[in-house]
Amino acid sequence: MLEFNKGKDGEVIRIRDLYKSFGDLKVLDGVSLDVYDRENFVVLGRSGTGKSVLIKLISGLLTPDSGSVKVFGHEVSALNKYELMELRLQIGFSFQNSALYDSMSVRENLEFPLEHNARHLTRKQMKQSVEAVLDAVGLLQTINQMPSELSGGQRKRIGIARTLIIRPKIMLYDEPTSGLDPITSMEINNLINEVRERFNTTSIIITHDLTCAKTTGDKVAMLSNGKFIKQGTFEEVFKDNDERIKQFYEYKFID
């Protein structure tokens, strides 16, 4: 059995000198970061800079070429199959496109991880946790709908609910607000903060939405050409004079 405790500095995820290429395409080129307990860590960056690759490395969906990814002090690529499964129960991964199971209703989507990972639960307990978590994301009324009948924002929230149901200690959000209107985006931002309050999660939030970064992030890091060019609070990062950061900011609020 693995243990899941924060490190002595309070770090939950620690990445050092991470490299990852696909064939000739260098995606991550020496990334290091620390995420501490109950922190919301925002990763900003342009499309195609390897933000999704970064969190896939954290959850063990991809393996690094070199460098170290430690979650709760465990080197992810060194875990065996069963240890990795154990670790993954502590990590909630909310996919960029929600990745809801098309052939299952909302209820079945949420029951699915429970049926496979919490076999001791009775039908009634399962029903209760499904309803509780749907209520937490404010979508109890969609319980019998199919994913294809939901809007993009609803799908995102159901995706988040599906990861919350196994009570993870870490949440990885891949572009939780992309493609949503400002009001729905704000609802999702609030949900992310609420999740931290209610479930005491440590989160990495990937986004290129500055409002999302500002409202949810305790710490913000800007990824560019495979490296973090700046880390700090939102204000610290955007006070910087680096062209790449200024561009990000100026194009956003152009009128």
Next chain:
Amino acid sequence: MSAKSPRKFLISKKVDAFFSDITSASIFTLRFFKEVFRPPYEFREVIKQCYQVGYRSLFLIALTGFITGIVFTKQSRPSLSEFGAQSWLPSLVAIAIIRALAPLVTALICSGKVGSNMGAELGSMKVTEQIDAMEVSSINPYKFLVVTRVLATTIMIPVLMCFTGFVAMMGAYLNVHANEQTSMTTFFIAAFDKISFLDVFSSLVKSIVYGFTIGMVGCYKGFNARNGTEGVGRAANSAVVLSMFLIFMEEILLVQVTNYLR
């Protein structure tokens, strides 16, 4: 894998890709035998998939089997009557249907209907990251998706084969009855006179092999789909082509084995 070193190929890019494809397909197939006996078992999903396989192909198989029976009987009659051997018609038809037609027709129809569907279904789950989503929630997608589907086709194709054989024999009977006024009892006694246990047994074995092939190829192609929606179509298409090709290869092989045992 550094960015600068040029890619080296053992023979050529195409040949290398072909062999690495065969290797990964073999690993994918062997994994089935490793995972199928390991609990937890997904009984409910296997039943659901069995139902899907049967339900999806039943109508088409009934129609094709029936027509095959009628047409084959009709086409065989002239050659037999040339030798005045019309009375052999029932046993000739039975041999053809039970030894060859029923397993082949069933397998080909199902690879078109079921194999392509599995390729498309798993392919779209792959490209929309649903398979990754299972993986990150500690669910073994191979076990849940592949093992259950391959079991379902391996169980259901033999069952469907029996059904095809039955329907085709009924078609043959109707044709014989209409032309020679043979009674049902006479027809079936004559028909099964020349059928041995080995015939039935080898057809069952063949169907099991075909069923396994259809499920495995469909799942393999789906699991390895790439490049968005375009890849889904390609997965479905190549699942059908490859499984039909393999079915014919297996047919040739198994016929040799049966003849050797006869």
